[in-house]
Amino acid sequence: xxxxxxxxxxxxxxxxxxxxxxxxxxxxxxxxxxxxxxxxxxxxxxxxxxxxxxxxxxxxxxxxxxxxxxxxxxx
Amino acid sequence: xxxxxxxxxxxxxxxxxxxxxxxxxxxxxxxxxxxxxxxxxxxxxxxxxxxxxxxxxxxxxxxxxxxxxxxxxxxxxxxxxxxxxxxxxxxxxxxxxxxxxxxxxxxxxxxxxxxxxxxxxxxxxxxxxxxxxxxxxxxxxxxxxxxxxxxxxxxxxxxxxxxxxxxxxxxxxxxxxxxxxxxxxxxxxxxxxxxxxxxxxxxxxxxxxxxxxxxxxxxxxxxxxxxxxxxxxxxxxxxxxxxxxxxxxxxx
Numbered sequence: 595x596x597x598x599x600x601x602x603x604x605x606x607x608x609x610x611x612x613x614x615x616x617x618x619x620x621x622x623x624x625x626x627x628x629x630x631x632x633x634x635x636x637x638x639x640x641x642x643x644x645x646x647x648x649x650x651x652x653x654x655x656x657x658x659x660x661x662x663x664x665x666x667x668x669x
Numbered sequence: 670x671x672x673x674x675x676x677x678x679x680x681x682x683x684x685x686x687x688x689x690x691x692x693x694x695x696x697x698x699x700x701x702x703x704x705x706x707x708x709x710x711x712x713x714x715x716x717x718x719x720x721x722x723x724x725x726x727x728x729x730x731x732x733x734x735x736x737x738x739x740x741x742x743x744x745x746x747x748x749x750x751x752x753x754x755x756x757x758x759x760x761x762x763x764x765x766x767x768x769x770x771x772x773x774x775x776x777x778x779x780x781x782x783x784x785x786x787x788x789x790x791x792x793x794x795x796x797x798x799x800x801x802x803x804x805x806x807x808x809x810x811x812x813x814x815x816x817x818x819x820x821x822x823x824x825x826x827x828x829x830x831x832x833x834x835x836x837x838x839x840x841x842x843x844x845x846x847x848x849x850x851x852x853x854x855x856x857x858x859x860x861x862x863x864x865x866x867x868x869x870x871x872x873x874x875x876x877x878x879x880x881x882x883x884x885x886x887x888x889x890x891x892x893x894x895x896x897x898x899x900x901x902x903x904x905x906x907x908x909x910x911x912x913x914x915x916x917x918x919x920x921x
Contacts, residue, residue, distance in 0.1 A: 646904060646907060649900045649901065650904060652851075653847040653850065653851055653904075656851050656854045657846070659854050660850045660854045663857045663861075667677070667678055
């Protein structure tokens, strides 16, 4: 296969990994909302945990995004 | 790249030598080193300047440094307990350095030191060594209880202990790669969308209309990157205090 074509195909495959992070981030905010609507008085105190979970989960999606970008521009 | 019109989003991370000591293979002072010095210098000037004339009713600068202090102190106390406050200066230095380096990188034409894996990796290895060193110093051999969670039945231990060991050993990798990847990917994304503006704008009048879409996107991503810059510094500091908590209380 043409190495340039293989590079672009690889970048596209690597980007699929972001779907997992999308599910994870959606899960975090969805669970936070459903919990917050059940007990709104406790929601404020959990905002730090929400952002922390978001950042840690989002980082995993960033990893695959980074692989895709590196394949496109650095390899 | 040969073609000057081609968009090259990696170019911003290039290292250039400003001056070097000791010739080839000697100490090289690069733009990365320059911005690290600037970062540390800015932190020192700000923190010393804002707390030099301490007042009971603080001024604006003093409020900012008090807020930063309180924020990190509460974080360390919450994650590692009052004994972890011994490590407050360590965590505070890490937090301020990463925060300032990330924020410095958001200024156009400024170099982002944390976008090179070596800088977060050095910080993460420092954390790792501190955790192991202090854990062994304080708990002695009991530190290895960290790998044997309490309340796990004996027949599961052959599976659980290797998992715990591997997860412990991969901490410096995940800690450094998380910070580095977020900053690197964010800055590349910014440049890629800025490149879309350029290439669409060169198409003529219709291209000008089309170019407004990536322009809006670039503004939005810039805002997101400011959030990420602060958030990753916070995550780095929180995880550091959690790891220090493991060194102080190894049996979970």
